[in-house]
Amino acid sequence: MKKLIAMALAASMMVTVAACGSKGNDSSANAGADAGTETPAADSGAEETEETVAPAADAVKLNLSVPDAESSSIAVAAKEFAKQLNEKSEGRLDVTVYCDGSLYGGDATAAVTTMQDGGLDMLCLATSWYASFDDSFNVIQVPYLFDSVDEEQAYLNDEASKPMWDAVEGMGVKFLAAWTRSFRMTTNNTRPITTPEDLKGIKLRTPGNQIYQVFFGDGCGANVTPMSFSEVYTALQTNTIDGQENPADVPFSSSFFEVQKYISATNHIGEAWVVGMNPDKFASLDADLQTLITDTAQEMQTWKKEYDEKTDQEDIDFMVEKGMEYNELDEAGIEAFKQVSESLYPKFQEIVNNPELWDATIAFAESH
Numbered sequence: 584m585k586k587l588i589a590m591a592l593a594a595s596m597m598v599t600v601a602a603c604g605s606k607g608n609d610s611s612a613n614a615g616a617d618a619g620t621e622t623p624a625a626d627s628g629a630e631e632t633e634e635t636v637a638p639a640a641d642a643v644k645l646n647l648s649v650p651d652a653e654s655s656s657i658a659v660a661a662k663e664f665a666k667q668l669n670e671k672s673e674g675r676l677d678v679t680v681y682c683d684g685s686l687y688g689g690d691a692t693a694a695v696t697t698m699q700d701g702g703l704d705m706l707c708l709a710t711s712w713y714a715s716f717d718d719s720f721n722v723i724q725v726p727y728l729f730d731s732v733d734e735e736q737a738y739l740n741d742e743a744s745k746p747m748w749d750a751v752e753g754m755g756v757k758f759l760a761a762w763t764r765s766f767r768m769t770t771n772n773t774r775p776i777t778t779p780e781d782l783k784g785i786k787l788r789t790p791g792n793q794i795y796q797v798f799f800g801d802g803c804g805a806n807v808t809p810m811s812f813s814e815v816y817t818a819l820q821t822n823t824i825d826g827q828e829n830p831a832d833v834p835f836s837s838s839f840f841e842v843q844k845y846i847s848a849t850n851h852i853g854e855a856w857v858v859g860m861n862p863d864k865f866a867s868l869d870a871d872l873q874t875l876i877t878d879t880a881q882e883m884q885t886w887k888k889e890y891d892e893k894t895d896q897e898d899i900d901f902m903v904e905k906g907m908e909y910n911e912l913d914e915a916g917i918e919a920f921k922q923v924s925e926s927l928y929p930k931f932q933e934i935v936n937n938p939e940l941w942d943a944t945i946a947f948a949e950s951h
Contacts, residue, residue, distance in 0.1 A: 636669050636670050636673065636674050637674055638669070638674045638675075638676075638677035639673075639674040639675055642674055642675055642676060642677040643675065643676055643677065643868065643872070644677045644678075644679070645668075645676060645677070645678045645679070645704040645705055645864070646678075646679050646680075646681055646686060646703060646704045646705065647661055647664070647665055647678055647679065647680045647681070647704065647705040647706070647707070648680075648681045648684065648685075648686045648687065648694065648703050648705070648706050648707070649661045649680065649681070649682055649684075649706075649707045650683070650684045650689070650691060650694070650707075650708065650709075651682065651683065651833070651836065652682055652683060652836040652837065653682045653683075653836075654832075654835075654836045655682075655832050655833065655836040656764075656765070656830070656832040656887070656890065656891055656894065657707055657762075657764075657856060658680065658682050659890065660707075660762065660856075660883065660886065660887040660890060661680045661707055662680050663883065663886060663890075664678075664858075664879065664880065664883050665678035665679070665680050667879050667883070668875065668876060668879055671875055671879065672872060672875060675872065676872065676875075676876075678705075686702070686703055687702070687703065689811075689812075689813055691708060691709075691712040691715075692712060692715045692716075694706055694708055694712070695708065695712070695713070695715075695716060695754065695756065698756060698859065698860075698861050699754065699755040699756065699861070701861055701863060701864070703861065704860065704861055704864050705759075705858070705859070705860045705861075706756075706858075706859050706860075707762075707856050707857070707858050708856070708857055708859070709764065709854055709855070709856055709857070710723050710724070710747070710761075710854050710855045710856075710857055711724055711790055711792050711854055713747075713750075713751065713754075713857060714792060716754055717747075717750045717754070718934060718935055718936040718937065719746060719747060719750060719935060719936070719937040719940050720747055720750070721792070721793065721794050721931070721934050721935045722747075722935045722937070722940055722941060722944045723738075723744075723747070723853070723854050723855060723944075724792060724794040724795070724852055724854055725794065725852075725924065725928075725931050725935075725944075726794070726798050726851045726852050726920070726923075726924040727851060727917075727920060727921045727924045727925075728852075728853070728924075728944070728948050729853050729948060729951075730951075732763050732765065732766065732853065732888060732891070732892075733888075734948075734951050735763055735853040735855070736763050736884065736888060737951060738944070738947055738948070738951075739761040739763065739855055739884070740884075741947060742943075743940075743943040743944055743946070743947040744761070744944070746937070746939070746940050747940070748761065748857075751857060751859060755862065756857075756859040756860070756861075756862065757859060757860040757861065757862040757865045758857070758858075758859055759858040759859060759860055759876065759877055759880035759881070760858045760877075760880035760881045760883065760884055761855045761856065761857055761858070761884070762855060762856040762858060762883065762884050762887040762888075763853070763855060763856075763884065763887060763888045763891070764830060764853060764854050764855055764856055764891075765830040765831060765832065765853075765891045765895050766830065766850035766851065766852065766853050767828050767829055767830055767849070767850070767851055767852045767853075767854075768828065768829070768830065768831055768834075768846055768847060768848050768849055768850065769782075769787075769826060769827075769828045769846070769847045769849045769851075770826050770827055770828070770829075770834050770839055770843040770845060770846045770847070770907075771785055771787070771825045771826025771827075771843065771844070771845055771847075772819070772822070772825050772826065772842075772843060772844045772845070773785050773825050773826070773845075774845065775845050775847055775908065775910045776845070776847035776849055776910075776912075777847070777910065777912055777913070777916045778912075778915075778916050778919050778920075779802065779803040779804070779919055779920055779923050780803075780804075782799065782803040782804060782805040783803070783804035783805065784804065784805070784806060785805050785806065785825045785826055786805075786806045786808050786823075786824045786825040786826070787799055787805040787806065787807055787808060787824065787825065787826050787827065787828065788808050788809070788810055788815055788818065788819075788824045788826070788827040788828075789807050789808070789809055789827075789828065790809065791809040793934045794852075794931060794934060795807070795828075795852075796809070797927055797930050797931070797934070798851070798923070798924060798927060799828075801927065801930070802923040802924065802926070802927050803923060808824050810824075815827055815837070815839075816837060816838070816839065816842065819839060819842040819843060820841075820842045826843065826845075827839070827843075828849070828851070830891075830895070831846075831895045831898045831899050831902075832891075832894070832895065832898050834846065834898075834902065835898035835899075835901060835902060839902075840901075840902040840905040840906065840907050841905070843907060844906075844907060844908060845907065845908050845909075845910070846899065846902060846907050846908070846909050846910075847909075847910050847911075847912070848909070848910070848911045848912060849912060849920065850912075850917075851920060851924075856887075858880050858883075860876070928945075
């Protein structure tokens with residue numbers, strides 16, 4: 584169902600989608616999945632889609648890069664963002680979306696530096712990858728920090744999170760908006776995950792982020808195995824690893840249902856997508872186009888959240904139809920995971936390395 588929705592949306596958008604492979608990335612904590620990396624067997628060809636507004640002859644051409652596959656949630660949102668910019672500018676902007684990290688070789692850390700150097704115009708990248716440049720971004724990866732995506736969205740728009748967006752600007756990236764990301768689930772071939780004890784001994788691929796390694800390794804007893812997302816499908820297929828964790832759209836768009844048996848709604852980490860732009864490119868635009876881009880990026884936050892709410896269950900249903908077994912955690916299971924996370928707060932606080940941001944974030948979470 585979601586593939587049909589994504590195709591229908593793509594057909595109506597004034598945008599060219601390039602390098603979109605059949606298998607997606609994960610967008611958080613990797614670059615995409617984790618925040619995203621290149622997909623296995625990515626198709627490097629560009630695909631033309633129907634244009635609803637013809638760009639002007641002197642239109643400003645912008646590339647917008649995402650780490651995940653064309654059918655992933657972030658790619659669909661990026662195409663909608665591009666469509667709105669093209670239409671609202673009445674052809675003065677001509678935005679092209681590139682999937683699978685094709686403009687930066689699938690290396691999420693390289694994506695930021697490439698944009699700083701002017702090689703990328705616009706970029707959607709998960710907060711976990713910005714943590715490679717500033718430890719403060721780890722704060723939003725703290726497991727079970729938020730009880731719902733609505734609560735996470737409120738945090739993204741609150742003064743408590745502002746130091747992160749200021750830090751993005753300090754990295755030489757124009758901050759446009761922060762979009763929510765669905766909570767991460769766990770897939771594996773060993774057993775359903777209902778409590779932290781179920782993860783003991785499981786070879787679990789995670790992003791190369793300390794928060795994930797401490798939580799799953801030290802806290803839950805998993806055999807944590809960081810690896811590039813582009814290697815995950817084959818590693819699952821050959822039993823090099825037992826499982827991985829990502830929002831539902833990642834195992835869906837990456838076809839992990841072909842090589843995974845169980846999907847468990849552990850809903851352990853939310854994180855966010857940072858929508859950024861090369862500051863020189865932004866500064867070169869007319870003032871009204873600058874306003875259009877920033878306003879539309881912020882408005883897209885709600886569009887993205889509502890899209891995820893509509894399609895996450897469709898992704899799960901599709902994977903179940905393909906043979907996966909899905910389970911949700913009961914209240915006792917969720918509470919057990921929360922206790923593990925809270926017991927690790929001293930370690931998490933050291934990783935974040937920003938006492939003021941830590942205190943403000945924890946205070947926000949406790950008051951909501």
